[in-house]
Amino acid sequence: MGLKEKIITKSLWVYHVSAGSCNNCDIEILDCLTPRFDIERFGMQLVGSVRHADVLLVTGAMNKKSLKRFKRVYEQAPKPCFVVAVGTCPCSQHMFRPSYSMEAPLDEIIPVDVYIPGCPPKPEAIIAGIVKLIEKVTKK
Amino acid sequence: MFIFEYFVFPGFLFTILLGGWGWWLERKLSARFQYRVGPPWYQNFIDIAKLFYKEQIIPEGANRTLFILSPIISFASVLLLSFMINSSYLYGEGFVGDVIVILYLLVIPSLFIVLGGVASSNPLATTGASREIKLMLSYEFIFIVSLIITIIKSKGIISLVGIINYQHEFGSHLWSISGIIGFMLGVFYIQAKLGIVPFDVSEAEQEIMGGPFIEYCGPLLGFFKITKALLYFILPLLIVLLFLGKNLGWHLVYKYIMMVLIISVIKNTNPRLRIKDILSFFWFFLFPLGCIGVVLAILGY
């Protein structure tokens, strides 16, 4: 475990991308910031611009229209940038998979580091997922 | 020796340690206001260190030179500034007219934030830059008025060390009506300069996504963050030196913490103002107030 990994995992700035979600995961992500869960104590912050992002929290089943945008967002993110699929939708597209406006699950488009299944995952689960991400990064 | 002074003590390293800590204090206090725990004390250092590990992207269509130079120049100017201010109260070193140099150096970071925003050629960044310019026109003037008040009260001494020594002898400027007015102007100046709610229109995250900083990432953003950390230390300190210069030494610690507390309270009890409201607040409320303060200072109140 190098110094670099240690520093990055102590200061994860998350950027939230919603690609055809149902809002549940999105509000649970915001819930992580609020008093009961408060991820700022782990040094995580929600940032407004993708240029500042270290982690992309992706929710939603990735429909065709938002896919184009999402690809651009991903290209704009400075590397190293980790991708976390929040909710069952980006993991497997959930019940929306056969729909005509859906493209593909997230991991067929970009490499995904951590999957957090659940509809919606509880804030505890999201935090646990981020902890998994930290473990993964530091063990590399 | 000079290099040591400039970069380690009392220059860069010393200031950034205290600035990062002051910034953390503000974040922690805000978190406590909001029933949160808040970040650990080393958070800002980690954040800045991390940014230097990140990839540097220069957006297409940006003016490369300006885009790269802006954060570095604003960082350099604040570095010089912190050295000047620190040596004034630590060693009593300074020169006649250094407050005016401080004034100029304080304009540079804001100016280069504006230039950096314009250079990144992003509509949101340019909106933020134009807001920052409007804001600068108002808050820099308020700071000048505040400076004039303290200079008048120090019987026309135009040097930081002189002002401190004067207060040491005759008591802090704050304990008079004009002093309170000048101090108030100074607090609002800090608030606007650091881009804290209610005066953070230029980087309003919910409206224009960080304004001038929207396209910055990696080390260049890191330089801006260092600049901000340094400003977090020297701005409250400067106001303390100008208006509460009686007992320094260890007393500086609680005076500085008090300043951060005031900033934090204002931040957490107000929504963001519109740029129009800010301008009218600065020009039609604070500016006449400042004029009254100057008159009172001349009259000796």
Place this chain on the structure above:
Amino acid sequence: MIKDEVKKKLEGKFKDWFVKNPRRIYFTIDKSNLRSVAEVLYKDFKMRLSTVSGVDNGDNFELIYHFGSDKTGELFNVRVFVYERHNPEVDSLVPMFRATEWVEREIHEMLGIKFIGHPDLKHLLLDHDWPEGNYPLRKTCILEKKPYPQDKEDENG
């Protein structure tokens, strides 16, 4: 309850008047009468257009305009049948109230029904490069079948 008044006022323009329960009234009108009926319901009875449901019945299209009276809680469901399979057209209600602007855009992209008099019938929900003539809600639209991820796993192992 204003359904008797409505019935009187629209005399001769509707058929199949059907009161399913006191608050749900269904009736069918001719395509050409749509604007005048909507005007009566919207202007004279101050009703609100809840939405328009488009149904593909295989050989025809059915548009159901749901007009709700907020004072009595009655819901008048006006059926309009469009029999043209190719290039179906209906009068747009946008000149009367803007509420239908998005509704009609959506029906246009989903069912391919043209609204005459609509200012801008571009895509609302679908992507701009969605293939022309592919209307997802028509029964003829057949979509590819995607296997679930676990199906793939099963194939592999």
Place this chain on the structure above:
Amino acid sequence: MANKKRKIVPIGPYHPLQEEPEFFKLVVEGENVVDLEIEIGYNHRGIEKLSESKHWDQVTFLVERICGICSTSHPFAYVLAVEDLLGIEPSERGSYIRMIVAELERIHSHLLWLGLAGHFIGYNTVWMWAWKAREPVLDLFELISGNRNSYAMMKIGGARRDIKEEDYSTIRKTIKDVYKDLRLFQKAVEDDPIIHKRTKGIGVLSKEDVISFGAEGPTARASGVDIDVRRDDPYACYDKVDWSVITCEEGDVYAKVVVRILEMFESCRIIEQSLDKMPRGEIAVEVRDIPPGEGIGRVEAPRGECFHYVRSDGTNRPVRHKVRAPSFMNVATNLVSVPGYTISDAAITLAAVDPCYCCTERSVTFDRKGNKLFNGEDLIKLSQRKTEILREQLRKQYGK
């Protein structure tokens, strides 16, 4: 520095202003917004194809996933539509349970909006405080249904789960606490001059525009249009409890804040009365086959009227299911309420209708071809999904 040249300020699709992707193009002159273009569809999921394997009962869960915040309103409207089709009355206890869950959802949704509105005007303290007050409501949901969002409480004919009598006292106590917090917010909003400055006279929506756009819910009521499906077309047991419809005349953002805060008080009252009046007995009546026919369900969701239309041909799946969410009508009102104000105002005005793009771009319609019933493949798929859900539950338990 205000140059009079027009430029376009994009808001979105990925923007911290809202959690969901949507795209507003603000045409601005200097700081003033002169025109607005709305581009939606980034959340469009279109579930048509999927409904080939959806049974009437399963659709309840599907519509629950239209939107996470209105995850009671959509199933509620759907089951009402099916009951309208069948011509049956749900069980009374079931109706009360539905009503309690729907009103709890209104409180949670309005508190969520209140917090976000504070966030949008840069008042993070309001955000944190409102969401702190919202947590106990989510705990109640967890107590009642087992999940914080997506409660799965609706069932054709009644409720899927009972509210246990030993939980009544917890619900009452939480509602009392929420009531206290709401008083705090009410006072804060009424007293703070800077909140007034940011919200009064901003984003004014006239009564005529509301009627023309067909806006509904708090957006319409804040403009003085007195509509509320709960009163106009009473469903569940809203006609058996005492409550009132809140309206304001101004139509600006401030009026929308006030309407929402006062509505939460009404919701608290409804819940307390429902707990008193709730009879014992079955929570659901049995429903076997769905005959051919059509039905309409209307529910007053937190954002306005939620409209579901279903048609059956006698098989075990709907032939047509039209969903019209309240935001679909409300979002369009931004076209008239945003231009004429500054960019800063645009942020809060766009948010003031409480837009819910997941609803707006909902899974438009359910439709299916032919009369095919379940075939083997579908059943396998269903069981696989069930296994997946079970596995997930186990994982969750294990995680705890």
